[in-house]
Amino acid sequence: MATKQAYRIALAGNPNTGKSTLFNALTGLKQHTGNWAGKTVSMAEGIVRHKDKEYRLIDLPGTYSLFSNSTDEEVARNYIIFEKPDVTLVILDATSLERNLNLALQVLEMTPNVIVCINLIDEAKKRGIVVNEGLLMRELGVPVIKMSARNKIGFSILLDTIDRMVKGEISVRPVPFIYNEETERKLEQIEPEVRKLVGDEFPARWIALRLLDGDTSLLREIEKRMLQKEDKEWNSIEASQTNRLENF
Known part of the structure; x- marks a missing residue:
């Protein structure tokens, strides 16, 4: 990827997956809110610095799909496909992976520059749910990171993975989804x-x-x-x- 002053990192996910919690924890007070151009949908951007780089995080509207059935879906879809962020983080709920993976697969059809974040691993552990991130990584063809946004678990691994991805040190090969x-x-x-x-x-x-x-x-x-x-x-x-x- 081309070297630039600030890399753009989009956060996508279903509602209630902890996406905005992750955004707030990473950006702290270095954020501002507004509306997407021509839309009543609110948008939030923030800055996080890691090593020698600055990242501009964009918190996309929480959606269950990207099929433009609503304004939120249209906004999220348009940003990923037309604005082409350097990396898209797809935030999944570790306790509802089967439902959440639908959005992850849709994003992977749009861009290969994806990191899948399995959030709420602390809640999954309480329920006896074990997530095999290595298997998911092999199946999806992109980095998969387990984390807890509210407890700031997994942040250093996430930021290091973003750093390696924008430097081109990670080879991503999203597995193509085959239809009937x-x-x-x-x-x-x-x-x-x-x-x-x-x-x-x-x-x-x-x-x-x-x-x-x-x-x-x-x-x-x-x-x-x-x-x-x-x-x-x-x-x-x-x-x-x-x-x-x-x-x-």
Whole structure:
């Protein structure tokens, strides 16, 4: 990943997984809140420093999925896919892994730069639940860290893992999620056409899946973003030509 002054770290998770507790514990007083542009959904950003780097943490709205069935889901989805954070932390509840993993799998279809945080391990221990993070890591293909946000357990491992990921020292290979035969056949037909339109700008397979779901809001958002990019590129060309003429 390119070296930059501050890396952007997005926090995603179901409601009540301790996501905001983790955000608050890491950022402390170095945070501010507001609303997402054009939305009534509140947003929170904060700064955490580790070793020689500064990280800007973005606390995404708590959602159960990223299928844009609500404004919260749309905001979280758009940030991950269009803003492309350097790392996305997916916070899971150790006592409800089966339900929480659905969101983690959706995020892994959108970006490989993911760290899965198994939170509330203290509560899981009380209930006799044992989480095998090594097995999950092999199955998912990304780092998996057990932690307790409210007790600040696992923070040093998490920050070190983020540091290694932004430096490119961790090789992530998310395991592709294979759908039923009919869906995969349709994806084979649609994905090449999507790739022609978006190139490597966005994950073509994920967009193809959303098209199969009939996600028209995503199509509108992609069109808007691509038009904005074209306008910026055109303005940049015009400015460059103007400068050359002025210096002639």
